[in-house]
Amino acid sequence: MTNSANQVYPVIWHNNSVSLIDQTRLPNEYAFVEIHRSEDMALAIKTMIVRGAPAIGVAAAYGMYLGAREIITSDAFGNVFDERTEFLNKLEIVAQLLRETRPTAVNLFWAINRMLKTAHATLGSVEDIKQVLFHTAQAINAEDLQTCQAMGDHGLTVLPKTPEKLTLLTHCNAGALATAGYGTALGVVRSAWREGRLERLFADETRPRLQGAKLTAWECVQENIPVTVITDNMAAHCMQRGLIHAVVVGADRIAANGDTANKIGTYSLAIVAKAHNIPFFVAAPFSTVDFALSDGNQIPIEERHPEEIYQVGDTRLTPEGVEFYNPAFDVTPAELITAIITENGAFAPGDLAKYQLKHCIN
16 A cells, blocks of 8 residues: 555555555556455465565564464364463464465564464463454564664665765665565665665666566656666676666575575676675665574575566467576675665674674564
8 A cells, every 4th residue: 555655555454354465466557455364365475466575574474363363262062172272273373374485585484483472472361362463463564664764764874975876776676565664675765865865776677577677666656766677687787887886685584694585686786796896785674684594505495486487478488398497586695795784773794693692682
């Protein structure tokens, strides 16, 4: 949904259900999908009706509540056994359904785990637990929006200081559509635009699903942010010609050492930025950092259907009989990242774990 200022909110609790912007229809159609059941939320996440790690986390939190709302803790004859235990066991089934949708985005698992911990920690009746789960999902939604706005402001402190306005490059969509609103990488862009420091955003089209061409460009048009869409293999040329001051991307999972998984093509973009001495920033909330993983080699990489490569709409692009490899993400090593911008400030990749230990961030 959008408000009067054209701000985008992709996940909204509305009329006792979840309203999702159907991102598979953008930019040609601005449509919504109403989600009433956890099974439908799992399908929406898997088919990328809702996408982007933080937005997936918010959607999963609401999916947990929808599943909890459906749980019946009595048998066919109305006999109630250990109601609390029965409820928590069935809630774990809901959690597993949602976990199986997208393996790389850690915010999905973070939100599910937070909802489960809340359920186990809540005293009172099953109905009390359900009500607390609802409020927790709403809190996750509100917190993410605040986090993105803080991230945008922290990003301003590390962007290059230039006599002219900045031209930034981004990859995929890490904007309002990928979060509760405002965005991570695109949140930094929005803050730079708000402060009069941005001249133009260059957006990689981001094959094979074209999230940059379809979604990032659409968001910029809503707010009159000047945007130029380029194909993924034009980035080096643009840097060579001096068109780019800095690169800002999002993340789906960050290892404890700062290695970062993001949309496929991010790694090559970081290499090209390094070759041209252009700063490369990652913007992501601390909930995207998986401190259980020591480095990026341990990040699971989702592989998607080859149809995303060989077909656009009804048009097949390749001959029959060829094989395909379609990883959705790649991992950018920490040494290629200038700084990771979070809601708590901007950090050198190697300093994330130190900050986590000092402030006990889960």
